[in-house]
Amino acid sequence: MASYVLRRILLMIPVLLGTTFVIYAAVYALPGDPVQALAGPDHVVTPATAAAIKEHYHLGDPFLVQYWHYLTGLLHGDFGIDLANTPVSAIIAASWPVTVKLAVMTWIIEAVAGVGLGYLAALRAGRLPDLAVLGGSSLVLGVPYFITAYVAQIVLGVKLHWFPVSGTDDGWPLSYLVPALCLALLGVPEIARLTRASVLENLGADFVDTATAKGLSRSRVLVRHVLRTSLVPVVSMLGTNLGYLLSGTILIEGIFNLPGLGFQVFQSVQQHDGPTVVGISTLLVLVFLLVNLVVDLLYGVLDPRIRLD
Amino acid sequence: MALGAAGALAAVSACGGGGAQSGGTSAAGGSYSIGVPSWYIAHLTPGKAGFSGVADAIWTPLTQVDRGGKVVDAVAQSLRSTDQKHWTITLKSGWKFQNGEPVTAQSFADSWNAAAYAPNAMTNGYLFANIDGYAALNPTSGKPTTDKLSGVQVVGASTLKVTLVKPLSMFPYVLAGTAFAPMPKAAFKDLAAYDRLPIGNGPYQVASPGLAPGGQQITLKRFDGYPGAKGKAAQITVKTYQTDATAFTSFRSGAVDIATASGNDLSTASRMYSSQLVTSPTAAVVYLGFPLWDRRFADVRVREAFSLAVDRKAIVASLLQGHAQTAAGIAPNVIAGGGGTDCADCSYDPARARQLLAAAGGWKGSLTLWTKQDPDMQTVLEAIVNQLRSNLGISSLSMKVQPTDQIYPNLLAHKTTGPFLLYMGASYPNLYSQADQLFGSTSGTNVGGYKSGAFDSLMNRAAAATTSGAGLKLAQQATRTAMADLPLAPLYYPVSGAVHAKKLSGLQLGYLGDVDLSSVTVR
Numbered sequence: 001m002a003s004y005v006l007r008r009i010l011l012m013i014p015v016l017l018g019t020t021f022v023i024y025a026a027v028y029a030l031p032g033d034p035v036q037a038l039a040g041p042d043h044v045v046t047p048a049t050a051a052a053i054k055e056h057y058h059l060g061d062p063f064l065v066q067y068w069h070y071l072t073g074l075l076h077g078d079f080g081i082d083l084a085n086t087p088v089s090a091i092i093a094a095s096w097p098v099t100v101k102l103a104v105m106t107w108i109i110e111a112v113a114g115v116g117l118g119y120l121a122a123l124r125a126g127r128l129p130d131l132a133v134l135g136g137s138s139l140v141l142g143v144p145y146f147i148t149a150y151v152a153q154i155v156l157g158v159k160l161h162w163f164p165v166s167g168t169d170d171g172w173p174l175s176y177l178v179p180a181l182c183l184a185l186l187g188v189p190e191i192a193r194l195t196r197a198s199v200l201e202n203l204g205a206d207f208v209d210t211a212t213a214k215g216l217s218r219s220r221v222l223v224r225h226v227l228r229t230s231l232v233p234v235v236s237m238l239g240t241n242l243g244y245l246l247s248g249t250i251l252i253e254g255i256f257n258l259p260g261l262g263f264q265v266f267q268s269v270q271q272h273d274g275p276t277v278v279g280i281s282t283l284l285v286l287v288f289l290l291v292n293l294v295v296d297l298l299y300g301v302l303d304p305r306i307r308l309d
Numbered sequence: 310m311a312l313g314a315a316g317a318l319a320a321v322s323a324c325g326g327g328g329a330q331s332g333g334t335s336a337a338g339g340s341y342s343i344g345v346p347s348w349y350i351a352h353l354t355p356g357k358a359g360f361s362g363v364a365d366a367i368w369t370p371l372t373q374v375d376r377g378g379k380v381v382d383a384v385a386q387s388l389r390s391t392d393q394k395h396w397t398i399t400l401k402s403g404w405k406f407q408n409g410e411p412v413t414a415q416s417f418a419d420s421w422n423a424a425a426y427a428p429n430a431m432t433n434g435y436l437f438a439n440i441d442g443y444a445a446l447n448p449t450s451g452k453p454t455t456d457k458l459s460g461v462q463v464v465g466a467s468t469l470k471v472t473l474v475k476p477l478s479m480f481p482y483v484l485a486g487t488a489f490a491p492m493p494k495a496a497f498k499d500l501a502a503y504d505r506l507p508i509g510n511g512p513y514q515v516a517s518p519g520l521a522p523g524g525q526q527i528t529l530k531r532f533d534g535y536p537g538a539k540g541k542a543a544q545i546t547v548k549t550y551q552t553d554a555t556a557f558t559s560f561r562s563g564a565v566d567i568a569t570a571s572g573n574d575l576s577t578a579s580r581m582y583s584s585q586l587v588t589s590p591t592a593a594v595v596y597l598g599f600p601l602w603d604r605r606f607a608d609v610r611v612r613e614a615f616s617l618a619v620d621r622k623a624i625v626a627s628l629l630q631g632h633a634q635t636a637a638g639i640a641p642n643v644i645a646g647g648g649g650t651d652c653a654d655c656s657y658d659p660a661r662a663r664q665l666l667a668a669a670g671g672w673k674g675s676l677t678l679w680t681k682q683d684p685d686m687q688t689v690l691e692a693i694v695n696q697l698r699s700n701l702g703i704s705s706l707s708m709k710v711q712p713t714d715q716i717y718p719n720l721l722a723h724k725t726t727g728p729f730l731l732y733m734g735a736s737y738p739n740l741y742s743q744a745d746q747l748f749g750s751t752s753g754t755n756v757g758g759y760k761s762g763a764f765d766s767l768m769n770r771a772a773a774a775t776t777s778g779a780g781l782k783l784a785q786q787a788t789r790t791a792m793a794d795l796p797l798a799p800l801y802y803p804v805s806g807a808v809h810a811k812k813l814s815g816l817q818l819g820y821l822g823d824v825d826l827s828s829v830t831v832r
Contacts, residue, residue, distance in 0.1 A: 031715050048427030048447040049434055056430065086522045094523030158561040165562040166555055167525075167548065254551050257559070259525045267347065267551065272714070 005293070012289050019285045020074070020278055024067050027274040034059060034272035057275075070278065080275035082268070088279040091264055095280075098260035099249055101172050105180035106245055110187040111238060117188070118195025118234075119227060125200060133196070137189030145248065149182040149255045166257035179256040183248050187241045194237055198230035205229075232303050239295030246284050338531075338543035339831030341813055343567040343824060344556030347549040350520055350527050353507040354500065355490040356424030356431030362823040363547055366529055367509035368490035369537060371398060371417070372481050374820065378645050378738050380481045380777075383537065384412060384491070384510070386467075388484075393476035393773050398484075400467040406493040407514040407532050414469040416491035418461050422446075423500070424488055426456045433488035435753070436736070439480070441472040476773035478780040482737035512540040512827045525549050529826070540827035541815065557808070566810040567824060572685050575806045576630040588806040589818040592644045593734035594636055594743070595686070597693065598757045598797040602723050609795055610669040613654040615728065616798035617662035618700035621655065624692055625801050629685070632806070636799035639733075639743050639788060643820055646740030646781040651792035652799055659700040666701055675705035679720075680730040681713045689800070690730045720756035729756070732803070738820045741771055741784040748791040759796035 034057075035050045054060040058069050073080050079088035121133035140148075156178055157165030163178045164170045202208060203226055211221045249262030257263075261280050268276035299306045349361045358364045371385040382388070386399040404412035423429055425437035427447045437443050441460025446453045460472035473480065483489070491510060496503040506519025513529040520527050529545040550556035553571045557578070560568035570578040570586065578586045597615065599606045606612055621635040634641060637655040642648025666672060676697075680690045687710055694706050711719065719725050733754065735743040746754045748764055764787050771783035805822025809829070817828040 031711075048449070048453065049430050049432075051450075052428045052430040090522035092523075094521060153558055154561075158558060161562065164564055166550070166559045166564060169564065255555065257525075257550055257555050259523060263551070264523060270712070 005297070008293050008296075012286070015289060016282065016285060017071075020071065020282050021067065023278050023281045024070060024274065025063070027269075027272070027277050028063050028066070030269075030272055034274075070275070074282070079279040082273050082276045088275050091276060092261070092280060092283060095259055095261045095264050096283075098168060098258050099246075099253070099262060102176050102180055102183070102249060102253070102258065102260060103242070103245055105173060105176050106183045106187075107238065107242070109180055109184035110191055110241065110245075113184065114188045114191025115195050115231070115234060118192035119199055119230075121192065121196045122199035122203070123222070125196075130196075133192055137192055140185050141189045145182055145185050146251050146255060148185055149179070149252060152178050152182055153255065166255075168258055175258070179252050179258060183245060183252050186244050186248055187238075190241070191234060191237060195230060195234050198233050199226055202226045202230050228302060232299055232306070235295055235298055235302060239292045242291050243288055246288065340544035340546065341542055341566040341810070341829060341831055342546035342548055343826070344548050344550050344559055344565040344569070346553070346569075347525075347551065350547060350549060352432075352504055353515065353520065353527075354431065354496075354504045355420055355487055355492060356429065356433045357504065358433070358487050360487045360821070362819060362826050363529075364487040364490075365511065365819070365823075366513040366540070366545070366826040367507060367511045367515060368487060369404075369509075369511045369535075370485055370487065370490045371400075372485045374482065374485050374738050376817070378643065378820065380485060383485075385484070388481050390480075393478045393480070393775070394473050396471040396473070396480060398469040398471060400469070401536070402467065403536050404510060405534050405536075406491075406508050406510050407534070408493060408495055408508045409534075410493045410495065410508075411466075412491050412510050413466045414463045415466070416493060417469055417489070418458075418463050419494075419497065420490060420492035421461055422457050423492065423497070425458055427453055429500070433486075436483070436486060436488045439473050439475075439477055439483065441474055443474070475769070478772055478774045478777055479737070479739050479741050481777075482739050482742070485737060511535070512537065513545065516544075538827065541830040545826055560808055560810075563810075566813055567816070567829070568808055569822075569824075570806040570808050575632045575804075578806060578808045579630075579632075582808050585811060586806055586808050587816050587818055588632070588804050589820075589822055590634055590641045590643050590802050591734065591805050591822040592640060592647070592738050592743075592820045593732055593803055594639050594641075594799050595633075595689070595730065595732050595801050595803060596636075596639070596747075596797045596799045598729045598731055599795075600720075600723070600725060600727065600729070601758045601796055603726075605672075606728070608669045610665040611672075612795045612798070614662040614666035614669070614701060615697065616652070616654040616795060617656065617658045617665070618697055619693055619798065619800065620657045620696055621800055622657065624689055628688055628692055629801070632804045633801040634804070636801050638792070639747055639799055640735060640740050641802040644735055644738035644740060644743070645777075646785055647743070649740075649785055649788060651789045652795070653793075654795060655799060662700055663702070672701065672703050675707070676703055677725075677727040678706065678708045678730065679716060679725045679727060680708065680710055681716050681732075682710055683732075685803075686730055686732070693730065717754075717756065721753075723758075730800075731756070734821065739784075740781060740788060741768070744768065744784055744788045744791065748787075748796065757796045759791065759794070761791060761794065764791045 035053050058066050070080060081087050082091065117133045121130040124130050153165045156163045164175050168175045208221060208225055211225045249260060250266050253260045253263040254266050265277055265280050345363060348359045349363045352358050355368060369383050371383060372380050373383045375381050384400055384404050386401045388396060388398050390396045400414060406412060421437060424431045424434050425443055425446045440458050442458040445455055446458065462470040464470055493508050495508060506517060507515055512532055512535045514532045516528040516530045526546060526548045529547060531540045531543050548565055553569050554574060556565065556568040557570055557574040559565045599612050625631065625633045625635050637652045638649040640647030678690055678694055680686045690708050694708055697703055698706050720729060733747055745768060746752050748759050749755055750760045750765055767783055767787035767790060771780045771787060774780035774783055807816065807818060807824050809816050812832050813829050814832055815828050815830040817825040819825055
């Protein structure tokens, strides 16, 4: 177990190196002039000013030299400074609580609603609740989540005044509820369908017959034996879903004006602000890898047959 | 949306509702919030700040432009020049920064030197190019040898002598820009810290801690030591939004008290909040520019044909729902010298357009039209493409959209391949500024590449004119000269709008369409 965890953590190093390189290269390859983007469209940048900006941010160096400057800084725990002279670590420090609150809430909604609906559909397979879940999930998957977000904003915020439409002024959980709901729509249909399929499969498994034959009550069989075993693929999907979820925050935080990590990435891409984009993306990749490690460790807890070594 | 390049001024407001601005202290207080784009507060140093209503609240430069579009003295007691090249500026006494430090001639010189000094990389620095010594601070290669503008001399605490590179009768207008605001001694201890928590001399001061890293809002508190017209509200929360649409949605839900309404939201606003909407034409023009370096557009008849083939009235009425004015010149009448109808071919005459194009040899091959990323501009360009297709019979037409930071360098490098739809705002509310930006042979925003000796010499005479009235006449004459060559086809003057909560009154828009923060009263 310990050696398994160690191996997984060691494997993260090349993954992180590769990611920073790819993201850095992508930002570097963005069309447009970062110096002009920094100055604003209607400004004239004199050669001397452009030279000063370029020197400050190593923008004149070849790509690999720029990347090396960045990487060595990163190894010293220095995320660099953004084009507005703010340390990227300060931006991250200010933004991560927003994204964590949003992601955790989304995750809870995804897990509770997805598993609940899928379980219900499996137990009533072929009947109305099942058809409703299947049809509903197709509908939700068919509408892009940012469209849902705009509609929810107008209906729930502007028309009904039930929820704030933007910003974090109303604090947790009120400010995060609608954004989290919209973001959860990305994952709920898939999780519900997976849960349904997995529960249906296990309902016909031998160990369920055995448990029933032992005289266990129906509810005990369903919860302790069927649901628990069915959750193994679902949990792994929740782990990979985190990736979609984190990239979804870029749009959702923009629409709801939540100053989280996704919001900063969106703004920084527009401003060609490489250090911020790479810093935050690296952090997100790290979180993704760690969460998936935890998810893998959870397998053993859910299904005693799985051994990690 | 490109309010980036301009001065700080209140001009004509469409609502006309603003009451008398008495200079006396007002007991009225209260607070309100306003939604703005993030660039409004991303930098809070005069040399870097975007020119906006927020910047006007924090700093007061030497001059300001009043609601009638006239330049008036603010911190300046007088501006005198006999040759329009050597200026003697005296300051009023009693002006203080928000930390108590007196505003002196040195405060202006320090701020200007810092902005113009290239290694500081201040993005408004280019605005100082008129001042003698700017070239030494911005060499084409290598590091500058000095960090002071030789053209700015401090003569005592309240007198400043400024020498320009060449005469400029509109210099008092230039001085109204935020870039020319003063900075206190305390600023230079830590310029980076000042950029987030500035100390200005305007009617409002930024409350501690200023703009936090990754932060989204700042709070402005009324500065009670302000010698000019004091702010009406005691406190203002300035919240940033990624888009105007998000800000408008927030306004509709009641989360913010004032928001800009543009595009579709402006139509929604005039339907739903007609009594809470204030609109004003902005000192800007949206135009279809021609790539004069492209042989296909060398013949003026081709350019005239394109201009005549565009139905400006239809674009304004149906696409922009009336929230714009059709243009036959380069500036609306909200700015001094604007409102001219110099463009003879800015009417709609498809038959004549076809004739002209045929006379010039017809059109062969395909054509791409360019614009910047902006919902309104893209819709308008689509309409233009359709009109050119049906009115001129150019069958193979396409359009290309790029972000502003790509399209400008591409235009200047002649990498674009057809006419371009762009926006140009005057950097100060005077026709001279707009004409110089669009047609001046040394202007960085003259992207069409227009060059005319006759225009340049008229503009030089305008700059050297002894009265601003005579200068304006010459600038108008220069504009007529340029428009006869039709280097670009003006299309419309955009209108900007702001919606406000019912509890607010007296809201005024400046000539850029920006809200004058100190005029807003909380009921």
